[in-house]
Amino acid sequence: MRVGLFIPCYVDQFYPDAAKATLQLLEKLGVDVIYPPKQTCCGQPMANSGFEHLAGGCNELFIKNFAEFDYVVAPSGSCVLHIREHLHDDKNPEVAAQLSSKVYELTSFLTDVLKVTYLPAKFPHKVGFHQSCHGQRGLHLSQMSELVAPGFSKPGSLLNMVEGIEIVPLNRIDECCGFGGTFCVVEEAVSAKMGKDRVEDHLEHAAEFITGVDMSCLMHMEGILNRKGSKVKVLHIAEILNGE
Amino acid sequence: MNIDVKDHAALSDVFNEDEDRVNWHDETLWWIRQKRDKAVNQLPEWESLRETASQIKNNVLSYLSNYLQQFEANATKNGIKIHWAADAKEHNEIVLGLLQSKQVKQMVKSKSMLTEECHLNEFLAENGIDVIDSDLGERIVQLAKEPPSHIVLPCIHKKKEEIGELFHQHLGTPAGNADPQFLTETARQHLRETFLTRKAALTGVNFAVAATGEFVVCTNEGNADMGAHLADIHIASMGIEKIIPERKHLGVFLRLLTRSATGQPITTYSSHFNKPRPGQEMHIIIVDNGRTIQLGREDFRNSLKCIRCGACMNTCPVYRRSGGHSYHNAISGPIGSILAPNLDMEKYADLPFASTLCGSCSNVCPVKIDIHQQLYKWRQVIVKNGYATTAKKASMRLMSFTLSTPSVYHVGGKAGRWVLKHAPFAVNNKFNPWYKHRDMPEPPKESFGEWYAKNKNGR
Numbered sequence: 001m002r003v004g005l006f007i008p009c010y011v012d013q014f015y016p017d018a019a020k021a022t023l024q025l026l027e028k029l030g031v032d033v034i035y036p037p038k039q040t041c042c043g044q045p046m047a048n049s050g051f052e053h054l055a056g057g058c059n060e061l062f063i064k065n066f067a068e069f070d071y072v073v074a075p076s077g078s079c080v081l082h083i084r085e086h087l088h089d090d091k092n093p094e095v096a097a098q099l100s101s102k103v104y105e106l107t108s109f110l111t112d113v114l115k116v117t118y119l120p121a122k123f124p125h126k127v128g129f130h131q132s133c134h135g136q137r138g139l140h141l142s143q144m145s146e147l148v149a150p151g152f153s154k155p156g157s158l159l160n161m162v163e164g165i166e167i168v169p170l171n172r173i174d175e176c177c178g179f180g181g182t183f184c185v186v187e188e189a190v191s192a193k194m195g196k197d198r199v200e201d202h203l204e205h206a207a208e209f210i211t212g213v214d215m216s217c218l219m220h221m222e223g224i225l226n227r228k229g230s231k232v233k234v235l236h237i238a239e240i241l242n243g244e
Numbered sequence: 245m246n247i248d249v250k251d252h253a254a255l256s257d258v259f260n261e262d263e264d265r266v267n268w269h270d271e272t273l274w275w276i277r278q279k280r281d282k283a284v285n286q287l288p289e290w291e292s293l294r295e296t297a298s299q300i301k302n303n304v305l306s307y308l309s310n311y312l313q314q315f316e317a318n319a320t321k322n323g324i325k326i327h328w329a330a331d332a333k334e335h336n337e338i339v340l341g342l343l344q345s346k347q348v349k350q351m352v353k354s355k356s357m358l359t360e361e362c363h364l365n366e367f368l369a370e371n372g373i374d375v376i377d378s379d380l381g382e383r384i385v386q387l388a389k390e391p392p393s394h395i396v397l398p399c400i401h402k403k404k405e406e407i408g409e410l411f412h413q414h415l416g417t418p419a420g421n422a423d424p425q426f427l428t429e430t431a432r433q434h435l436r437e438t439f440l441t442r443k444a445a446l447t448g449v450n451f452a453v454a455a456t457g458e459f460v461v462c463t464n465e466g467n468a469d470m471g472a473h474l475a476d477i478h479i480a481s482m483g484i485e486k487i488i489p490e491r492k493h494l495g496v497f498l499r500l501l502t503r504s505a506t507g508q509p510i511t512t513y514s515s516h517f518n519k520p521r522p523g524q525e526m527h528i529i530i531v532d533n534g535r536t537i538q539l540g541r542e543d544f545r546n547s548l549k550c551i552r553c554g555a556c557m558n559t560c561p562v563y564r565r566s567g568g569h570s571y572h573n574a575i576s577g578p579i580g581s582i583l584a585p586n587l588d589m590e591k592y593a594d595l596p597f598a599s600t601l602c603g604s605c606s607n608v609c610p611v612k613i614d615i616h617q618q619l620y621k622w623r624q625v626i627v628k629n630g631y632a633t634t635a636k637k638a639s640m641r642l643m644s645f646t647l648s649t650p651s652v653y654h655v656g657g658k659a660g661r662w663v664l665k666h667a668p669f670a671v672n673n674k675f676n677p678w679y680k681h682r683d684m685p686e687p688p689k690e691s692f693g694e695w696y697a698k699n700k701n702g703r
Contacts, residue, residue, distance in 0.1 A: 009647065012692045013657040014685045019692035023700075035696050041647040048601065048620065050627030051640040057648020137603035145281065146559065146607035148290040172274070176561045180600030185677040187253045187598060189260040192681035193565045194600075197270070223682030 003033045004069035006062075006103070008079045008215075009041040011236075015215050018236035022075040022106055025242040029114055033073075036065040044082035048181045052086065059087055059096070067095055071113065072103040075238050077135020077213045080105040084139070105139055106238055107155040107213055116158065123243045124164030128207030129156065130198070130221065131174040132214035141213065145174050155213050155237055162240060168205040175201070179220035195224045203232065210234045252598040256566035269401060270564040276397075277558045279507025280608070287503075297496050298612040301549035304487055305539060311454040311487045312530065318457025319528060322519040329531045332362035338529050339364060339446065339479060340371055346477055346525075348373070348444040354461070354468035355379040356448030357395050357552060358481045358531060360574040364446075376438045378467040380431050387414045393568025395575055396505045396554035401567050435467070445471035449482035449528070450514075450551070451497060455490045458518030459528065462501060462511040469515050477525045480517070484535050485548040497551060500610035504553040538586045543621045547582045549611040556605035556615055562598055571595060578605035582618040585626060593631035596622035654693065661687035 003026065007019045026033045043058030062083065066072045074080050083103045089096040110116045135141040135155075142153035159165060178184065178194025185191075199221050202210050210225075210232060212218055218234040225232050260266055284290045304311060316326045329335035335358075343351060351368070353359065353375050365375050365386075377386045381398040385391065387410045392398030399407070408422035417430050447468045452459040459480055461468045472478045488497065494514075502508040520526035539545050557563045557577030568576035573584040573592060578599065584592035596619045605615040626632070632640075646652050663670050664687040672679050690698075 007692050009653070009657070013661060014688065016688050016690065016692035016695055020695065023696075035693075035700070037693060037697065038650040040650055040653040043647070045647075046640055046644055048623070049636070049640060050597070050623035050632060051644070052624050053628070054640055054644035057644060061648060061650070133600065133602035133604075137607065144604075144607050146604055148285055148287070174604075176600050176602035176604070178561065178600060180602075183597070183600050187256065187562070188677035188680055189253070189257040190562050190565045190598075191600075193260055193263075193266060194561050195682065197565075219685055220682065222685065223678070226683035227681065 001032065001070050002068075003031050004066045004072040005033050005035040006039060006042075006066065006072050006074035006079070007035065008074060008076045010219070011075060011215050014219065015236065018075055018215050018238055021236065021238040021242040022073070025106075025238055026073065028120075028242070029110070029116065031114070034069075039065045042079040042082045043086070044079060045181055047082060047086055055086070059089055062087060063089055063092070063096060063099060066103075067099050070102065071109065072099070073106055073109045074103065075106045075213070075236055076215060077105045077132050077139050077141060078216060081134040081138035105135055105141065105213060107158055108139060108141055110158060110241075111154040116161075119158065119161040119241055121161065121241050121243045122163040123240045125208045126166045126168050126206055127159070127240070128168050128170060128202035128205065128210045129159065130177060130202075130210055130212035130214075130217055132212050132217045133174070133176050135213045136174055142174075158241055159211075159237070162243065165240070168202070168207045170201050170205060172201060177217045177220050179217050181216075184220060191220075192224070195220050199224050199228075199230075199232075203230065207232060209240075211237050211240055213237050250572045251594045252566065252570050252572070253594065255570035255572065256562075256598075259567045259570055260565070265403075266565050268403070269567060272400060273558045273564045276506060277555075277608075280504060280555060280558065281507075283503040283507040283509065287499075293496060293500055294610055294612050297500055297551075297610060298549065300488065300493050300496065301611050304489065305485070305545060305548055308484060308487070308539065311489060312484060314454040315452055315457055315487055316530075318455065320457070322457045324457065324519065324526045324528055327527060327529045329529050329533070331533045332531075335362050335481065335529055335531045335533065336364050336367040339481075340368065340373070342477065342479055342527055343368075343373055343444055346444065348477070350374045350376075350442050351444040351446055352376050352378050352438050352442040352471040352475070353382075354445070354447040354463060354471050355382050355398070356446065356481050357392075357574060358448060358483055358533075359446065360392060361533065362481075362531070364481075376435075376442070378435055378438065378465075378471050379463065380428065380435075380465060380467075383431060383435065384410060387411075391569070391574065393576065394554055394557055395552050395577075401569070435470075439470045439474050442471070443475055444477045444479070445475035446479045446481060447472055449480050449486050450501070451494060452482055452487050452528075453489075453491050453494070454487055456518060458491075458516050459486075460494060460498075460514055460516050462498070462514050464506075464508075464512045466513045469513060472517065473521075476523070477527070478517070478520065480526070480528045481531060482528060483531055483533070485550075501551055501553050504555040504608065504610040534587050538583070541586070543625075544582060544586065544618055546613050547579065547586075547615075547618060549613050550579050550583075551611060553610055555608040555610065559604045559608045560599075561602065561604070562600065566598070571598070578615045578619065579613070582613075582615060582622060585622050589626060589629055590631055593626045596620075596626060654691075657691055658694075661691070 043055030087100040178191040411417040581595035
């Protein structure tokens with residue numbers, strides 16, 4: 001099995017540790033992972049802003065970089081959802097369709113493809129888990145509080161394999177953090193307020209760390225935590241699952 | 245884009261100046277969302293009810309004209325007079341004509357969002373007709389000269405102290421009295437007087453049954469019944485999408501409506517009107533006002549399945565923190581944001597962007613409207629129609645170029661990180677909306693790509 005590693009643009013530029021942890025975790029689990037160096041972005045920033053027609057260059061690049069792999073894995077629910085729903089190529093529609101179905105968010109790749117049941121990880125801390133909307137409601141990584149249906153959580157089941165971790169409860173288990181891509185600047189007032197409220201829920205339950213499957217939500221909450229002068233840190237879930 | 249057009253972000257910015265009020269608004273609506281959760285979780289068949297309702301509405305939208313004609317024939321047989329209105333203006337003129345024919349100068353109205361959409365109250369006031377809204381929440385916003393901020397809870401943005409002050413000014417209650425029970429009793433006496441003296445009543449329509457020619461109005465206060473039963477003329481205004489095929493389908497929708505809206509098992513009053521009482525006139529105005537255009541927009545026709553429960557507003561994290569008035573449209577929140585651009589794409593170009601696309605709205609929707617998907621699709625349509633600012637267009641083109649060209653992306657990323665590290669003032673200033681309430685991320689010394697090239701290349 002050859003797996004292409006897709007590291008979203010802002011993770012590449014600002015959160016290389018999350019990317020390294022993703023790579024190391026997959027290697028630790030015996031996966032043959034390759035990072036194509038000419039990758040950039042999934043195209044979501046344009047598409048969610050109404051400029052999907054300008055995402056063609058990103059689509060082409062994505063297909064060029066990743067079409068040959070058996071699977072593509074990325075540490076981001078949001079980018080994966082965008083690829084799954086919107087990757088297209090007018091010249092080769094079948095190639096694009098086939099590729100988009102092979103793209104996995106990291107935790108679902110671990111639970112659904114690798115069927116991981118054990119992780120040699122240790123993280124003796126109180127952790128708040130942020131359910132990122134696109135992963136949860138878009139990729140169905142965990143059950144949604146609005147539905148009448150049995151509960152489950154793919155990232156949650158992996159976190160439970162980590163020795164010593166204590167997941168703190170939250171008042172609102174799956175409220176959005178307010179990042180929302182360009183929403184965070186276009187609708188700055190509401191976005192910042194949503195972020196403050198989301199962070200407060202974690203702090204109220206004495207979380208030492210906030211984790212999740214999307215670095216973008218975590219980046220938003222980190223910006224708010226730092227502005228408050230809080231000592232609470234954000235960590236991508238890969239960094240915890242890869243913890244020694 | 246016209247800069248005079250009010251915009252959701254600017255209006256939310258104003259709403260957020262009073263953080264305590266935002267917290268209170270958010271918590272009140274979240275409490276209702278939790279009541280909804282508790283109520284729906286008592287029904288193991290909830291998801292199949294939603295699916296059934298969605299399928300019934302799909303059928304209705306596919307055979308809309310047939311059902312409407314069937315309804316017209318049956319209602320006419322029952323002695324109800326049917327009128328057709330292509331738009332808001334026609335609707336308002338029909339209402340005025342009916343009132344003038346009866347020489348009525350005063351009308352009592354029970355909650356109808358369609359008349360808000362048509363701006364009926366203003367139109368009638370200009371023509372010398374006094375309208376009193378009889379729903380308590382509607383009456384409160386009417387006294388405050390404001391539009392409703394929520395389709396089910398029209399004055400949810402008002403605190404009880406503010407309502408006490410309004411009642412003091414308009415209904416003569418003692419200053420400083422904000423006791424809800426006292427204020428409600430005052431409103432009750434005030435409205436009773438209205439019910440007894442008005443000769444004309446207008447109500448909305450929640451469901452119109454094609455097979456029987458009757459319509460159902462749902463209220464918790466019984467105000468629609470009080471108004472309609474005492475009036476000599478009862479006018480009901482309905483959007484064309486309110487039709488359902490048969491009476492038995494009410495069993496699905498009445499179970500869904502109030503559980504979704506307020507967490508109640510059913511509305512206190514679900515009143516069926518199927519013929520005028522002797523001596524009374526009953527009229528129904530069937531209104532299009534842009535709905536057939538929306539029906540013809542394949543990506544957006546599902547929005548016409550809406551039964552106006554307001555659940556999407558209560559769950560929406562943006563609505564809860566921006567308030568209904570920030571949507572500057574009769575129907576606010578996520579559903580309003582997909583209905584409004586159909587009416588006026590330029591005026592409401594901002595609304596589909598007033599969302600993080602979190603998807604909670606689509607999940608609570610009792611008729612399974614793909615609200616957040618439609619928000620995404622409207623964004624594409626709005627930009628393609630040219631309603632994006634020049635600055636946004638330019639920045640998107642630059643972003644697209646950078647992200648489509650790996651060499652430019654790598655140089656740009658490195659430069660960006662350098663600026664953040666060595667010249668943070670270039671980014672950390674008031675021109676950066678991120679920085680206003682949030683710190684920028686700490687730039688790492690190398691990107692993942694650079695690290696990989698050094699440590700892993702050649703593999």
